[in-house]
Amino acid sequence: MSSFATLNTLSVGTDYEALAERFRPIFTRIAEGAVERERTRTLPFEPIQWLKEAGFGAVRVPAEFGGAGASLPQLFQLLIELAAADSNVTQALRGHFAFVEDRLNAQAFSPQNAWFERFVAGELVGNAWTEVGDVKIGQVITRISRQGEQWVANGTKFYSTGSLFADWIDLYAQRDDTGADVIAAVRVQQPGVRQSDDWDGFGQRTTGSGTSVFENAVVEDDHLIDFSTRFKYQTAFYQLTLLAVLVGSGQAAVREVAQQVRVRARVFSHGNAAAVRDDAQVQQVVGKASAQVYTAEAAALRAAQASQRAYLAHFAKDEQAEHEANIAAELESAQAQVVIADLVLRATSDLFNALGASAARTGLQLDRHWRNARTAASHNPLIYKERIIGDWEINGTEPPYVWQIGGGNQPARAEKEPQSA
Template identity: 35%
Template sequence: MTDESRASTRSAVAVLGADEAVAAAAELGAEFARGAGKRDREKILPHDEIRQLGASGLLAITVPAEHGGADLPASVVAEIIRLISKGDPNIGQIPHSHFAFVNQLRLQGTFEQQARIFAELLAGKSIGNAQSERGTKHVREYTTTLVRDGDAWRLNGTKYYCTGAIFADWIPTLAHLGEDGPLHVAWVHKDSEGLEIADDWDAVGQRTTSSGTVTLTDVRVPDDLITDYAVEFDGPTTYGSFAQLLHSAIDAGIARAALDDAVEFVTTKSRPYPDAGVERAAEDPLIVHAFGEMELAVRGAEALLAEAGRAVDRANADLTDETTGAATLAVAAARASTTAVSVDVASRLFEVSGTRSAAGSQSLDRHWRNARTHTLHDPAAWKLQHLGRWRVDGVFPPRHGQL
């Protein structure tokens, strides 16, 4: 790296080691938890909290070492997302695409492209996304196209479910390079003329992710802000498994938060059922048994998540069909588990806590709404299908961004 390159990547935020990053995430997650209910009830977007994430250095933890970053492994990133999501899964989901597209840039970007954007991440900037479209045949079909216009390209299209875009400095946009051309990523800056971001997200849960609509009208994109995407799946890769690992971490965080809140409510607010013959609800053997079942389920999901993170790390250290296939299966198992457990525990919270826990002022329903909404991101049933096909026939799952 030249002296000029080193200067361009000098960090303005702390370059955190693994232990420091995990500790910072735990501290911020606890802080974010205190306002999570109010933000959910009043749909207050977490602009200040996302700025805190950027200032903490947590958004720069996967910047490669050659560009001045800590280059922390997938397993550590997953634990950080879990801890932030335990505090507020809306805030945990917002940087999901940030980390996914940092990965895309490190895999497919030129050194010059990386130097430019990674320097901004080391200064506390962030990345959003504009990928999904409505009205196509399926979720991995896109119509947005980059059209050549002189020495640059023009981008027109409408994207939905653009989590993180409203908070971001860069909005990577999936589009075909030329009519029916291969998929590429157009790195669109937030100040680009013709870019509009609407906060029109109205789901029952994850209400403050602002996963709304991005409209691109004749947005100019130079050649040096385009990276290849389609080639990512031509050979062994952890691109999809890394992204899915972080989704699993969000659900694991929701599950643990729901269980913690159930404990707090039962031990401080719930009244015992008369037939139990106990002084405190927490002494009711049926409630204690239910907590044992939920703790077992959450621990199992967390263990599968941790093992999936290690599997992705192992694959990144030695990319082969076997290692990446094993990582995909490990992540599929974690994703299927955290999907089921987060929804179940967030529902059983009310079973053990009693009628008073259903009061709107308690905001405990947000856990179930968040879990139910986020787990719809892609079907867990297909995770089980791929696990079953591998178990029966030894066939590894296909390569794409949702596995």
């Protein structure tokens, strides 16, 4: 254990019910406005402000520093509850909790009191990593350079999830002087940062995932972080947040369809009861979906335990044990991803079998659960995760801990000559 962290300063868990009760009234308020926000595509500035004021962003900060000291399974259980209220809000906070997790791990080597104080004060961190357009795999166009007495950032990022609601942006860039990959913690409120709400996906439409432009945005010296020090189970962590989005979407779908069935007066002549709520086949549809979502939640929380073990292993001064814990965290998040995506996508689609065509009316917005789940499930392609798991099982090949997306280097395909008969 390092001199900067002892068992008392680690986030090993707290009384979950007491913690959740702090936020459940806010979750209820968030749920009450979810359909209208979806219908009008209104960004959840107010709901996120409620969470900031309640200290939600600091639940992983150790209790000694004013946070809740929640474990990772407890964090993701909370994020599932929040996603059941509005899955867009959970996804909007994805970058924040990842940055918090990185600072928790950095506490093993240097004090992070200043960041912990910011988190406890309600400050949030957004995300700006992905570049689009003419960028190749492994290439980073966004640059950090020296301008007089200060560092500045220049570049454009897309998929800046949550940044519109944030006080800081976790910016992935490259130093001009050394070529090293870095994380720049950039203050949002400055002239060099411009943000747009131009995400146009059919799901997760209010996550604030648009474009961020940095034009000589100032980066303070101590807010430039070597990417090589980034916490090693980060990919697993990002995936777990998506799993919370998926599970919460499924829970909300079951809840809302069950309510629609409960009050539905119209029945089909070839149905099985005088009231839809008593129709055995309709009950079966809702029951199966409930079981699918239950299993999805269990898998997500099981996978979160592996990441908690990786977090604790980081402080145990046993490199081999930490390495093995990081492998387990990545593999278990991938295993959970494969089954959870399938379970939730089926549940959010098949639930429509419990209702008539009126369930497709835009006023209900029941389709948002499938759309949101489909979008969240598309972030990290399932086919590659399945292959990675299989390669581990067969050959013991370690999973990649960081991956990128960009243009390939393949030559253009030549058109085939038509074949004669």
